[in-house]
Amino acid sequence: MIPYEEMMDGLKEKSGLSKKELDKKVSQKYEELGGLVSMEGAAHLVARELGINLLVKKRKLKISDLKDGMKSVDITGRVSMITEPREFSRKDGTKGKVSNIFVSDGAGSIRIPLWDKQVDDLKGKIQEGEVISISNGLVKINNFGNIELRVSTFSKIEKVQDDGSIPFEKPNARPLAVETDINMIKEGFFSVKGNIVQLFKINFTYKMCPKCRMKIEEEDCPEHGKVKPETNMLVSAVIDDGTGNLRVVFFREQAKRLSGIEPNVLSDLGQDAAYDALKKAVLGRDVVVSGRVQRNKLFENLEIVANDVQEINPVEEGKRLIDEIKTLVGGYEGGKD
Incomplete structure (x- = not known):
């Protein structure tokens, strides 16, 4: 079994929660089960509730490797375009906001849609041409029949060091049928x-x-x-x-x-x-x-x-x-x- 401290480091990285918050969740789960499981077992249960698989040692994927339905995906790529946020009205009358980040890694390119709070959280923090890392994403097919990488509260988008190995590519228009x-x-x-x-x-x-x-x-x-x-x-x-x-x-x-x-x-x-x-x-x-x-x-x-x-x-x-x-x-x- 993975050592407890290593499990907590993995949970912290993938969940975005602090170590204090995670320790509290694991302790509560341990007490809830009356000591029938170990602290490591309690940590696994907490990870499952958060939608995190600690047993899989993930590797960075190329965009060309991505397939519909893949979960907990990690990629690194260069931002080729960021669209201006667009506001829209939902059927229930509430207002929404959407923006798209297009990322390429030399092997392929993909769209990352951002919704509402995600748009505000990343505004001004990432620029076109910069290299970013996306962790814990979900690959889905969009309305155009293309795959896109969706991010949730358990995902993380952050700038990483640019070593010059990833070329800058403008996003392709939708291919002609x-x-x-x-x-x-x-x-x-x-x-x-x-x-x-x-x-x-x-x-x-x-x-x-x-x-x-x-x-x-x-x-x-x-x-x-x-x-x-x-x-x-x-x-x-x-x-x-x-x-x-x-x-x-x-x-x-x-x-x-x-x-x-x-x-x-x-x-x-x-x-x-x-x-x-x-x-x-x-x-x-x-x-x-x-x-x-x-x-x-x-x-x-x-x-x-x-x-x-x-x-x-x-x-x-x-x-x-x-x-x-x-x-x-x-x-x-x-x-x-």
């Missing part, structure tokens, strides 16, 4: 055109904290406590273009755009009725879907996370096909002797 047939699909950013042929029966709605945008149960956010949650939706379907088929995941705005149904309406229907409503709304639709193609970790097959969905205009599509046929016929006739 490459049009392709499904049978030629691979990991990357692509656009496919086809017909929605299947809808998976899942939990179509979920609750989200309006402050940190994290998925939550009922009204309890691990970081912000009791909140008035927002209801969002998720649609998982299969698109077929005649060359193959591909699972497509639509989150939030893209799910609403595809179905034309509001999340709160689905939530009130219950799963069976929601499934029937979505089937009527989406099955048989001809659409163009753009997004990031990635490998599903559970089934090991490719899927596309949509960041844009557009319905195909049959008139425009007919004109396009006619022009394509004319081009092919013209090329054939021009090649004849």
Whole structure:
């Protein structure tokens, strides 16, 4: 077992709490259990309650190594851009604030969204071009199908010494989607055109904290406590273009755009009725879907996370096909002797 003092040093580093606060928590846990566990065991229980794993010796990761769902992530990179804070109004009438830090490490780049108090806490403390360390982050896929690194009260962002090894890189704009047939699909950013042929029966709605945008149960956010949650939706379907088929995941705005149904309406229907409503709304639709193609970790097959969905205009599509046929016929006739 890890020595007690080493455990407390690890807890202090990862939690941001003082040694005095941690000693108090561990002592309370020890007394609560009537001495049935050792002080080291009590420290492990406190660490678990704080969402910290003391058994894993973490290593600094490259941004290119990051995958959706990774927890307690530590990276170091150079700040390539900091966006101006933007204020917005939530559905409950409260005001919010968001800013983004873009960081690169020579192997990749990533966005770190900051919300509300996080924006104020870091204002003026970090500048573009400086090297920073981010510890205890969570990797998630955002609405654009890209991964981002989210930080909580247990995370830490701080300036570190610049040894010149990390180049300065301006953040890339969102990559352009490459049009392709499904049978030629691979990991990357692509656009496919086809017909929605299947809808998976899942939990179509979920609750989200309006402050940190994290998925939550009922009204309890691990970081912000009791909140008035927002209801969002998720649609998982299969698109077929005649060359193959591909699972497509639509989150939030893209799910609403595809179905034309509001999340709160689905939530009130219950799963069976929601499934029937979505089937009527989406099955048989001809659409163009753009997004990031990635490998599903559970089934090991490719899927596309949509960041844009557009319905195909049959008139425009007919004109396009006619022009394509004319081009092919013209090329054939021009090649004849």
